[in-house]
Amino acid sequence: xxxxxxxxxxxxxxxxxxxxxxxxxxxxxxxxxxxxxxxxxxxxxxxxxxxxxxxxxxxxxxxxxxxxxxxxxxxxxxxxxxxxxxxxxxxxxxxxxxxxxxxxxxxxxxxxxxxxxxxxxxxxxxxxxxxxxxxxxxxxxxxxxxxxxxxxxxxx
Amino acid sequence: xxxxxxxxxxxxxxxxxxxxxxxxxxxxxxxxxxxxxxxxxxxxxxxxxxxxxxxxxxxxxxxxxxxxxxxxxxxxxxxxxxxxxxxxxxxxxxxxxxxxxxxxxxxxxxxxxxxxxxxxxxxxxxxxxxxxxxxxxxxxxxxxxxxxxxxxxxxxxxxxxxxxxxxxxxxxxxxxxxxxxxxxxxxxxxxxxxxxxxxxxxxxxxxxxxxxxxxxxxxxxxxxxxxxxxxxxxxxxxxxxxxxxxxxxxxxxxxxxxxxxxxxxxxxxxxxxxxxxxxxxx
Numbered sequence: 001x002x003x004x005x006x007x008x009x010x011x012x013x014x015x016x017x018x019x020x021x022x023x024x025x026x027x028x029x030x031x032x033x034x035x036x037x038x039x040x041x042x043x044x045x046x047x048x049x050x051x052x053x054x055x056x057x058x059x060x061x062x063x064x065x066x067x068x069x070x071x072x073x074x075x076x077x078x079x080x081x082x083x084x085x086x087x088x089x090x091x092x093x094x095x096x097x098x099x100x101x102x103x104x105x106x107x108x109x110x111x112x113x114x115x116x117x118x119x120x121x122x123x124x125x126x127x128x129x130x131x132x133x134x135x136x137x138x139x140x141x142x143x144x145x146x147x148x149x150x151x152x153x154x155x156x
Numbered sequence: 157x158x159x160x161x162x163x164x165x166x167x168x169x170x171x172x173x174x175x176x177x178x179x180x181x182x183x184x185x186x187x188x189x190x191x192x193x194x195x196x197x198x199x200x201x202x203x204x205x206x207x208x209x210x211x212x213x214x215x216x217x218x219x220x221x222x223x224x225x226x227x228x229x230x231x232x233x234x235x236x237x238x239x240x241x242x243x244x245x246x247x248x249x250x251x252x253x254x255x256x257x258x259x260x261x262x263x264x265x266x267x268x269x270x271x272x273x274x275x276x277x278x279x280x281x282x283x284x285x286x287x288x289x290x291x292x293x294x295x296x297x298x299x300x301x302x303x304x305x306x307x308x309x310x311x312x313x314x315x316x317x318x319x320x321x322x323x324x325x326x327x328x329x330x331x332x333x334x335x336x337x338x339x340x341x342x343x344x345x346x347x348x349x350x351x352x353x354x355x356x357x358x359x360x361x362x363x364x365x366x367x368x369x370x371x372x373x374x375x376x377x378x379x380x381x382x383x384x385x386x387x388x389x390x391x392x393x394x395x396x397x398x399x400x401x402x403x404x405x406x407x408x409x410x411x412x413x414x415x416x417x418x419x420x421x422x423x424x425x426x427x428x429x430x431x432x433x434x435x436x437x438x
Binding site for chain 1: 393399400421
């Protein structure tokens with residue numbers, strides 16, 4: 001099955017059941033997938049900075065808060081129903097010692113706060129630790145899997 | 157075993173592609189304060205492929221120049237001789253860094269992306285904190301993981317042991333490298349840099365990029381490269397089995413005077429810079 005790759009600060013939507021959205025190399029950033037199981041449309045994003053400090057930033061999708069709001073809105077505009085959307089996230093990893101710069105933890109905090117504000121509930125997650133992940137969303141059935149670097153794959 | 161292995165590995169540095177003669181000539185020229193942009197351009201112009209690459213980089217968003225650069229001499233006048241030397245090193249380093257590191261589980265191209273990312277990040281951090289180090293920081297960031305390439309070729313079997321120790325004991329990868337081999341990739345990288353007769357500031361940045369507090373000299377440059385390396389790893393760029401198994405050096409953060417808020421701002425700028433250099437990765 002062909003993959004659609006999502007890089008850092010990218011947002012992509014798919015409604016073709018033949019595709020899988022794949023977010024590789026998730027470390028302290030957050031891999032986010034949203035899926036409407038009725039309309040069978042899904043989206044994925046990979047923001048890596050917690051909060052947008054400047055409204056004029058030319059690349060707002062790199063921020064967790066802006067990116068989540070954008071992804072939900074983009075899905076709605078393409079036919080998804082916010083009421084039936086589910087959200088799954090992975091990432092927020094940290095260094096062995098992230099003293100002074102807890103980017104992973106702050107990204108997770110921003111994700112939780114933004115999702116609550118957007119009234120979106122998280123149905124599955126694989127977060128924290130010191131590990132790189134890949135997050136995948138199968139558009140045909142909404143199945144979400146996480147590949148933990150060097151540890152194998154699991155459904156969330 | 158460690159001394160014998162280390163000697164064998166250091167001897168193997170001769171098997172790496174040599175630093176091109178153009179880079180060695182530029183390093184010599186740059187030491188002379190009387191060297192002009194014309195002198196620099198004259199050396200580079202002997203290598204047509206290098207000239208083309210340098211002009212491509214100079215006209216990239218990395219330098220944000222409003223005017224199109226059409227000659228190396230013009231580039232040297234606008235950016236400075238040291239910036240051109242850094243760019244020339246980057247263009248030539250591609251052939252050394254563009255390879256898969258199976259021991260570290262780093263895919264082909266990822267090490268090069270990590271090296272370019274660390275170079276761009278080091279340059280941004282230096283520009284903000286120690287502007288005089290801007291161009292050297294770019295080169296230091298580019299070369300910091302030189303030791304991984306060398307180690308990867310010679311200690312393949314030992315990587316299994318190293319990875320197992322890291323996983324079980326949750327210790328830094330360099331500490332596990334030291335326990336199994338008696339040395340780590342930073343030490344091997346520094347030895348290679350010495351053998352290539354690179355300047356001492358670059359050797360220090362390579363040797364101490366994981367342990368900035370240990371540097372006695374060139375501490376500002378080392379801190380820039382240390383932090384940039386951390387940012388790239390947090391972004392997942394060139395993050396193999398060793399990726400997150402390292403520590404942030406608090407003293408480096410103090411030396412740079414960077415708090416959480418500024419770290420996020422710098423990380424954001426580093427990401428923009430890395431994404432703007434993606435077209436330069438071929």
